[in-house]
Amino acid sequence: MTAIAHEKTTTTRDLYPSRTGGEYRLMPRRDPVVYGSPVAGPLDEATMTRYARDGYLHFPAFFSREEIAAVKEDLDRMRRDPGVRGREEAITEPDSGALRSLFAVHLDDCATGLLCHDPRIVRIARQLLGGAAYILQSRINYKPGFKGREFFWHSDFETWHVEDGLPRMRTLSCSISLTENTAVNGPLMLVPGSHKQFLSCAGVTPENNYKRSLKRQDLGVPDPGHLSRMIDRGGLTSATGPAGSVTFFDCNLMHGSGSNITPWPRSNVFLVFNSLENPLQAPFNGLRPRPEFLAHRENVDIPDP
């Protein structure tokens, strides 16, 4: 782990004010989408141009089923372990109490922890972010059959900016499917191109909002009008594919996923890479920072490329 400097107070102007008690308002993105160059790879120029345009890249079968099988065993072992459910990193579904998410899985000394450091993932993240990057957040979203509830539409950056003090958009997520993600079991849905504008949200964040929002997010989510216009403009796509598929998406891309009412789980590992040039500051909502397991800010894990 590496100690990184981070501002305990917010020193820079808030370029993306949200949940300040005003109305919903679309604002221009003030940051590039792609920071690195295609010269050294692994992504070629056309692929990086596609990421800049759409805000995501989807690679079906990026990892083999055999590689993912070991991680799937971890997932099942952790779900059965009663000790795991007692951890603060474990979030349960609001109605059934089934395991919904487990955070900070990159720290686990098992196949999942190894997957989170796989150089094939790290190299793409570093290229898109233009240099060294650390794991800002990791989690498994279990979305079990019958009981996995939705993750309503949102921009991750809106939450990480307001509640964690993430200053600029130099951050991305990487979703790795551990089970088959199909059209029917609650796949990740994305609004192509929605990353190019920032939707400043209405409302004001209460203390400890994360205790509710991780179960069911109702603050920092788009209103129907803005969301409909975003979808009219960019359309909708879903990241489907076999276990081992990978989706990289920009921190400000509007995304969500529906409830899973099928027997088939939709379990994915989510890794969030943040540029070392973009360390967390104090939360822009003026409240106390969220716990370390949600947003690593002092001693961070910088995976080797």
Ligand code: 6CS
């Ligand atoms: O609050 C967060 O950090 C989490 N919430 C959502 C819905 N996506 C990003 C992240 O897992």
Ligand code: FE
């Ligand atoms: Fe999200």
